[in-house]
Amino acid sequence: MTLKILAEHVDAIYQQSIAEYPDECCGVIIGPEGSNSAEILKPMVNSAHSPTFYEFDSKDLLSLYRDLDDNSQELIVVYHSHTETEAYPSRTDIAYASEPNAHYVLVSTRKEIAPEREFRSYRIIDGIVTEEAVEIIAAIGE
């Protein structure tokens, strides 16, 4: 299994994680229903404003799902950053993973790997984490 993601989205997510440090950043990439195509990046506000937790604001969440419904789109990627730890889903990440069809992307900005950054993707279904390959593409449809 593979996540295909645009280079510009990877960069934007890294930039967001740096801009929002020391808090975790978060957001989604959406695409047409059933397409598995990550097309439109939507950074979201971390209403927890915390270095160890993220949560979409409940009003933002409703607005997001209403838009998805209106436009026959779905969540393809749900991403967030780990500020000081590895880019691997934590127990909390696993417990709250409620989109079985989404690719869960994690980035890590932890200092010990700087200037390297970690960008990894996973499926989290029924509490089971499976890492998948990340293929960075230049344009949709590649």
Add this chain to the structure above:
Amino acid sequence: MPAPTIEVRIPTILRPYTNNEKVVSAEATNLSELITALDKNFVGLGDRLLENGELRRFINIYINDEDVRFMGSLDATLKAGDSVTILPAVAGGC
């Protein structure tokens, strides 16, 4: 007066409880009654929404456009024409 029929939108992760239906309905005058009615028709659904009789922290429930936490939670009243949406929180941490 009979309780109003309320439309309830079910998130993907809970559709195994509702025979994969995206939208279901139940009769209720408040959220607590709604959840009881839903659980009666879709056994096990109540347990995904409640813990120790309270709404689970990481399940968001809306009546029309409002988060029920601002409307009295389980006491939030329902009237004819109301639409309820259930959305699990998108959250996590390190």
